[in-house]
Amino acid sequence: MKTRNLSKLTKSNFITYGIVIAAYIIVEIFLRAGMVSSLLEGLLVPLCMYVILAVSLNLTVGISGELSLGHAGFMCVGAFSSAIFSKCMETVLPVAGIRFFLAILIGTAFAALFGVLIGIPVLRLKGDYLAIVTLAFGEIIKNVVNVVFLGRDSRGFHISTKDSISLGLEKGGEVIIKGPQGITGTPKDSTFLIGVILILITLFVVINLINSRTGRAIMAIRDNRIAAESVGISVTKYKLLAFSVSAALAGTAGVLYAHNLSTLTALPKNFGYNMSITILVFVVLGGIGNIRGSVIAAVVLTLLPELLRSLNDYRMLIYAIILIVTMIFTSSPGGREIQERIKLFFKKKKTKEA
Amino acid sequence: MIGFISYLVNGISLGSVYAIIALGYTMVYGIAKMLNFAHGDVIMIGAFVVFSTVSGAGLPPVVGVLISVVACTLLGMAIERIAYKPLRKASKLAVLITAIGVSYFLQNVALLIYGANTKSFTSVVSIEPITLADGAMVISGETIVTVIACIIIMIGLMTFMKYSKAGRAMLAVSEDSGAAQLMGVNVNSTIAMTFAIGSALAAIAGVLLCSSYPSLTPYTGSMPGIKAFVAAVFGGIGSIPGAFIGGILLGVIEILGKAYISSQLADAIVFAVLIIVLLVKPTGLLGKQIQEKV
Structure with a gap:
């Protein structure tokens, strides 16, 4: 019985990987055939980014059971730390592949560091308090990034919070972060292929974490904290682990984002709480704790507003209505009843056919 | 010194707006145990109704504000009935996502009707500003009206909670909705009324906010909404005096931070x-007084 369960699990995981790879191959074929509009082509890397974000947030919300509204903050950390690295190394390391690989590692590592630093105090709180504090941290990160000026010359790095002149750079020094104007001229290293590889790595990390001893400990804490503690599971350790892995993966998504744009700025739109909420919507609609669901929901819900583009001004309105209706349909007693009826209807049909 | 005092007055004025929003937030949270992300957008709708009736149709400001309050009350009840009531027994996250959906919905309805351009809101207050210290300090009419409105609302709400039957029903439902139902409290209508009061307060807050800061867009409400929630948590969510104190403190911190530290970092300081x-007192400043939970 046990082995059969295990193989079922492995099968299910391979289906998830398979879906991603198949989607990549199909899109690549369409790209080669020139059947993809430039609008959709520009959406491919952000799509990968959203998938990574959704999967990583699902680790916090679904597996660890903590509502975090500050995911965009970690993405911001990953984006800016890696963009600074890439800009500094552009002349030293001209090989894009190695440079981007290192940038990904650095962005991920910095986001993980912030995950640990923020996680230690924050994870002491519960429920909505935790949600509002993570939101606060995300906003703080975004705001602080907006006032930082960072320059570099032969004497090293200079930081200021006023303007680029007060950096006091020597001749030939360059300003890397220009406060609200952000970082310009980041090399555009992100490609769809790298995005898909990063998705696969993210899935590999998260799925293996969930199905490991550690993952079971994390889920035990989610289901019953006191019971888990009483059998000797260290609550703080495992919660922090899940939170910082989730943060690190968000940082990876941030690296992808930063290297897809020539100008990186911290706006409310990309790194504000609205972004965190958008990702949370993916996670909840995909099914809390369901990794494959997150992947599919992220893709569908990113494409949906684009597919509704012909409806112009009405598209976000329709998006909102779809959101509300889906939630009521899936979560209310009335909606469940309708679901049951539909299932029953199909069952009857099947038995009739048989 | 005069400068500091006038910043302080501005802070109290902004804080009063936050406090009014936070009062609505805290009541809804106390009774429905949900983060009502759409609350901030009700503020925006309230301001737009006044914009249409007063600047557009030329009605007197008092009538415009009354229409706005009525409209938002109905809106709040409609939102509760359509979007939140079916999910009363659903998971918290499902309700949260629905609230986000409602928030998007309201923003985009406003966007369709009024467009994305910033509207300049004409103040509804016609009280002359008070000049103190030989003109070194001016207290605007908006400030006076906002602060007075906030105090009246707070005292009114506390009296309502303590002495009226409906208010005590709200307390009972927030304490334990199952037990309240067994005691003959109509839980559904009590929750609907809480949303009605919260939304009416949001309308007033919207008008006062836009009278002091006269730029109005479909996204005007979301940040004050979040800040008001922060204020409610700050003071201890569920507590009416807590929301008041939290709101005032938040407004003062924000304005002083803007004035003395950095205008861009003001939000970061607030957070x-x-x-x-929260790290020192995980239930907020007045969070201990569970009896005052709404």
């Missing part, structure tokens, strides 16, 4: 203070 308060 940092929230984090520190």
Whole structure:
């Protein structure tokens, strides 16, 4: 019985990987055939980014059971730390592949560091308090990034919070972060292929974490904290682990984002709480704790507003209505009843056919 | 010194607006145990109704504000009935996502009707400003009206909660809705009324906010909404005096931070203070007084 369960699990995981790879191959074929509009082509890397974000947030919300509204903050950390690295190394390391690989590692590592630093105090709180504090941290990160000026010359790095002149750079020094104007001229290293590889790595990390001893400990804490503690599971350790892995993966998504744009700025739109909420919507609609669901929901819900583009001004309105209706349909007693009826209807049909 | 006092007055004025929003937030949270992300957008709708009736149709400001309050009350009840009531027994996250959906919905309805351009809101207050210290300090009419409105609302709400039957029903439902139902309290209508009061307060807050800061867009409400929630948490969510104190403190911190530290970091300072308060006192400043939970 046990082995059969295990193989079922492995099968299910391979289906998830398979879906991603198949989607990549199909899109690549369409790209080669020139059947993809430039609008959709520009959406491919952000799509990968959203998938990574959704999967990583699902680790916090679904597996660890903590509502975090500050995911965009970690993405911001990953984006800016890696963009600074890439800009500094552009002349030293001209090989894009190695440079981007290192940038990904650095962005991920910095986001993980912030995950640990923020996680230690924050994870002491519960429920909505935790949600509002993570939101606060995300906003703080975004705001602080907006006032930082960072320059570099032969004497090293200079930081200021006023303007680029007060950096006091020597001749030939360059300003890397220009406060609200952000970082310009980041090399555009992100490609769809790298995005898909990063998705696969993210899935590999998260799925293996969930199905490991550690993952079971994390889920035990989610289901019953006191019971888990009483059998000797260290609550703080495992919660922090899940939170910082989730943060690190968000940082990876941030690296992808930063290297897809020539100008990186911290706006409310990309790194504000609205972004965190958008990702949370993916996670909840995909099914809390369901990794494959997150992947599919992220893709569908990113494409949906684009597919509704012909409806112009009405598209976000329709998006909102779809959101509300889906939630009521899936979560209310009335909606469940309708679901049951539909299932029953199909069952009857099947038995009739048989 | 005069400068500091006038910043302080501005802070109290902004804080009063936050407090009014936070009062609505805290009541809804206390009774429905949900983060009502759409609350901030009700503020925006309230301001737009006044914009249409007063600047557009040329009605007197008092009538415009009354229409706005009525409209938002109905809107709040409609939102509760359509979007939240079916999910009363659903998971918290499902309700949260629905609230986000409602928030998007309201923003985009406003966007369709009024467009994305910033509207300049004409103040509804026609009281002359008070000049103190030989003109070194001016207290605007908006400030006076906002602060007075906030105090009246707070006292009114506390009296309502303590002495009216409906108010005590709200307390009972927030304490334990199952037990309240067994005691003959109509839980559904009590929750509907809480949303009605919260939304009416949001309308007033919207008008006062836009009278002091006269730029109005479909996204005007979301940040004050979040800040008001921060204020409610700050003071101890569920507590009416807590929301009041939290709101005022938040407004003062924000304005003083803007004036003396950095205008861009003002929000960061507000959030940092929230984090520190929650880490020291995880239930907020007045969070202990569970009896006052609404």
